[in-house]
Amino acid sequence: DxxxxxxxxxxxxxxxxxxxxxxxxxxxxKSVSWxxxxxxxxxxxxxxxxxxxxxxxxxxxxxxxxxQFPNYSSELNVNALLLGDSALYLCASTTANSYxxxxxxxxxxxxx
Amino acid sequence: xxxxxQPDIHITVSxxxxxxxxCNYSYGATPYLFWYVQSPGQGLQLLLKYFSGDTLxxxxxxxEAEFKRSQSSFNLRKPSVHWSDAAEYFCAxxxxxxxxxxxxxxxxxxxxx
Numbered sequence: 001d002x003x004x005x006x007x008x009x010x011x012x013x014x015x016x017x018x019x020x021x022x023x024x025x026x027x028x029x030k031s032v033s034w035x036x037x038x039x040x041x042x043x044x045x046x047x048x049x050x051x052x053x054x055x056x057x058x059x060x061x062x063x064x065x066x067x068q069f070p071n072y073s074s075e076l077n078v079n080a081l082l083l084g085d086s087a088l089y090l091c092a093s094t095t096a097n098s099y100x101x102x103x104x105x106x107x108x109x110x111x112x
Numbered sequence: 113x114x115x116x117x118q119p120d121i122h123i124t125v126s127x128x129x130x131x132x133x134x135c136n137y138s139y140g141a142t143p144y145l146f147w148y149v150q151s152p153g154q155g156l157q158l159l160l161k162y163f164s165g166d167t168l169x170x171x172x173x174x175x176e177a178e179f180k181r182s183q184s185s186f187n188l189r190k191p192s193v194h195w196s197d198a199a200e201y202f203c204a205x206x207x208x209x210x211x212x213x214x215x216x217x218x219x220x221x222x223x224x225x
Contacts, residue, residue, distance in 0.1 A: 004155070033213065035213075035215075040217075041217055042116075042118075042215035042216050044215070045212060048212075056211030056212050058212075090156065092156075099144050099161070099163070099206050100161060101156075101213070103156040105154065106155055
């Protein structure tokens with residue numbers, strides 16, 4: 001089975017632009033979470049979605065939003081990009097009642 | 113407030129030596145605890161987890177961790193380190209409801225021959 005996949009692998013954007021990152025969970029996994037990992041730091045929780053509903057939200061501004069589709073894939077959107085949004089964005093998927101998260105390789109976002 | 117502290121930013125050990133990585137957490141309820149490893153350019157891989165029961169848990173790659181409620185700690189150990197263990201290690205705590213997850217800042221492990 002394929003693992004969690006994320007696209008694109010790398011992305012360069014300019015301040016003020018908007019970006020959309022994509023994640024496909026492991027087949028059979030209905031929950032997707034998003035994390036931001038700034039260089040030299042641990043991942044910070046952004047969102048968790050289950051069955052297309054937001055189940056959890058971290059301490060991020062409203063510029064960050066996400067959604068989950070009927071096939072359980074997910075998108076993370078960030079508006080009005082700031083230099084500080086430069087980071088590795090990780091997606092993780094789990095089964096319905098499991099806390100064991102499987103992480104994708106991430107999308108490296110650079111904001112210039 | 114929930115938080116995870118990994119006091120050691122960087123650790124260097126000789127191959128074959130034992131390893132202990134420290135993790136302390138602050139959490140208002142019964143925590144679910146995890147250790148992950150991240151190799152350069154790779155995603156996070158789960159090493160082991162603790163939900164309840166036996167406080168000494170075994171994981172993959174020969175790692176184990178011990179949950180000590182009185183010390184709010186969940187330290188990771190390995191009796192004999194291999195060169196391939198060089199990586200970044202993250203401790204994390206999750207909520208019972210599964211909708212919140214907090215990582216520490218990580219410990220970078222270097223293994224010398």
